[in-house]
Amino acid sequence: MSVDAAATQGTAPLPRRAGAEDLGIDLSDREFWVRPPAERHAVFDRLREVRPFAFFAEPEIPNMQSGPGYHAVTRYADLEAISCQPAVFCSGQGAVSIQDIPADLNDFYGSLISMDDPRHARIRRIVSKTFTPRMLERVIASVESIVDEVLVEARRAAEAGDGTIDVVADLAAPIPLRVICDMMGIPAEDRALVLAKSNVILSGGDPELVDVEDPLTDLLMAGIELAGLMERLAAERVTDPRDDLTTALVTTEVDGERLSHQEIASFFILLLVAGNETTRNAISQGLLALQEHPDQRARWVAEPELTRTAVEEIVRWTSPITWMRRTATRDGELNGYPFAAGDKFLLFYAAANRDPAVFAEPHRFDLARDPNPHVGFGSKGPHFCLGAHLARRELALTFRKVFEQLPDLEITGPPARLQSSFVNGLKRLPARLGGAA
Amino acid sequence: MTRIAVDGERCVGSGACEALAPDVFEVTDDGVVAVLVPEPAEGDLPDVEAAVRTCPTRALALVSEQPAGAAG
Numbered sequence: 314m315s316v317d318a319a320a321t322q323g324t325a326p327l328p329r330r331a332g333a334e335d336l337g338i339d340l341s342d343r344e345f346w347v348r349p350p351a352e353r354h355a356v357f358d359r360l361r362e363v364r365p366f367a368f369f370a371e372p373e374i375p376n377m378q379s380g381p382g383y384h385a386v387t388r389y390a391d392l393e394a395i396s397c398q399p400a401v402f403c404s405g406q407g408a409v410s411i412q413d414i415p416a417d418l419n420d421f422y423g424s425l426i427s428m429d430d431p432r433h434a435r436i437r438r439i440v441s442k443t444f445t446p447r448m449l450e451r452v453i454a455s456v457e458s459i460v461d462e463v464l465v466e467a468r469r470a471a472e473a474g475d476g477t478i479d480v481v482a483d484l485a486a487p488i489p490l491r492v493i494c495d496m497m498g499i500p501a502e503d504r505a506l507v508l509a510k511s512n513v514i515l516s517g518g519d520p521e522l523v524d525v526e527d528p529l530t531d532l533l534m535a536g537i538e539l540a541g542l543m544e545r546l547a548a549e550r551v552t553d554p555r556d557d558l559t560t561a562l563v564t565t566e567v568d569g570e571r572l573s574h575q576e577i578a579s580f581f582i583l584l585l586v587a588g589n590e591t592t593r594n595a596i597s598q599g600l601l602a603l604q605e606h607p608d609q610r611a612r613w614v615a616e617p618e619l620t621r622t623a624v625e626e627i628v629r630w631t632s633p634i635t636w637m638r639r640t641a642t643r644d645g646e647l648n649g650y651p652f653a654a655g656d657k658f659l660l661f662y663a664a665a666n667r668d669p670a671v672f673a674e675p676h677r678f679d680l681a682r683d684p685n686p687h688v689g690f691g692s693k694g695p696h697f698c699l700g701a702h703l704a705r706r707e708l709a710l711t712f713r714k715v716f717e718q719l720p721d722l723e724i725t726g727p728p729a730r731l732q733s734s735f736v737n738g739l740k741r742l743p744a745r746l747g748g749a750a
Numbered sequence: 751m752t753r754i755a756v757d758g759e760r761c762v763g764s765g766a767c768e769a770l771a772p773d774v775f776e777v778t779d780d781g782v783v784a785v786l787v788p789e790p791a792e793g794d795l796p797d798v799e800a801a802v803r804t805c806p807t808r809a810l811a812l813v814s815e816q817p818a819g820a821a822g
């Protein structure tokens with residue numbers, strides 16, 4: 314065990330691998346993740362205050378070898394320090410899974426999110442240009458018409474039925490799904506497949522979405538189906554290039570080298586899954602938060618200029634991705650905690666986003682919050698969310714248009730929460746369109 | 751005089767700077783940022799400073815230079 318630089322400014326180092334059993338806290342308990350957000354945040358608050366590097370045994374997954382355990386990072390400062398030292402805290406041993414991923418799955422899900430520089434930087438640059446604000450101006454018009462289309466369909470669905478809709482299925486899911494499918498050039502008839510398979514990939518093992526006895530097979534099959542879709546499209550784009558991201562992926566060279574078949578497939582899956590699941594949950598839980606804070610909603614409706622800060626606050630408040638993992642590449646010490654090579658750290662963005670050291674009244678939903686240095690798109694470092702601009706534009710347009718076109722939207726029941734520690738997700742959120750009743 | 755310095759090795763083209771100061775920064779076809787106005791006007795400085803602060807990969811810096819041009 315490392316004891317180098319154990320004393321930080323005269324204070325004793327924090328004890329290694331201290332658990333949280335005495336606090337009655339177990340973040341590996343699957344039931345914890347379907348509890349209401351307020352309860353989960355109370356637990357994060359407690360950990361942040363008294364056990365900032367709490368150590369937990371890894372959750373058991375059938376057919377997967379559990380590793381030694383992980384540290385839960387809940388303080389903003391610790392999370393940022395880890396995030397901006399990618400050479401010491403790497404992503405290449407897995408960023409989206411607590412367990413080290415078996416090789417056959419890593420082939421599919423080991424794209425740049427689970428990759429380190431210099432390879433990561435090389436691949437990231439291929440797509441960076443597609444996701445810049447300037448390039449996005451081109452797709453904004455299509456995002457706007459997609460939002461309009463989805464809102465009209467939701468109204469129609471309510472009127473055709475009993476006035477009720479599911480916010481997730483009728484609003485929050487189709488908007489980002491259509492946007493990312495359009496960007497990738499995926500035909501409309503394949504959207505349902507993309508949605509179903511990305512739901513499985515980011516199911517977090519929720520028993521409604523995967524076979525709990527054998528979740529890995531379901532995950533692998535979902536990846537294979539999406540890779541199949543990619544192969545079909547890629548073959549078409551090689552002979553018939555178009556103005557879409559899939560064409561860019563199959564034709565772009567980096568340092569004179571094209572992406573391999575495997576790299577394209579796994580990157581394609583990453584973009585689909587990431588483009589779908591995160592924005593969806595920011596929309597659904599943003600609408601829920603607005604219903605729970607009618608004063609904030611009224612203010613935003615009246616003040617369109619609030620949109621910039623409002624979108625940031627919704628991302629902070631919902632933190633759609635709860636954590637990413639890093640693994641120490643050597644022994645060392647971080648803010649008083651002596652770590653060893655191989656130690657796993659889960660960066661709990663959801664917890665850092667409520668750290669009172671950074672956010673005044675962190676549990677207040679304040680659409681005018683400014684500055685708002687949230688880590689909902691990740692903290693500093695090379696893995697900062699590639700789709701942040703796109704997400705911001707999608708969210709801004711969606712909320713403003715909901716206010717205009719569905720002013721009578723009323724959430725009528727509790728949400729069905731996804732049983733996942735990784736994605737802070739809703740499966741269903743019942744609502745009613747009053748005017749349709 | 752204040753000059754913008756870019757570390758091309760660190761930049762991953764996130765475009766965070768371009769979102770904050772589109773007249774000053776542009777992510778190019780190489781996927782790396784280009785500084786359109788290396789010595790930004792006084793009025794642009796708040797946005798440029800915000801861009802330097804928010805850069806996720808800390809690839810940007812503001813360098814103060816003596817008017818005589820002696821500083822490198």
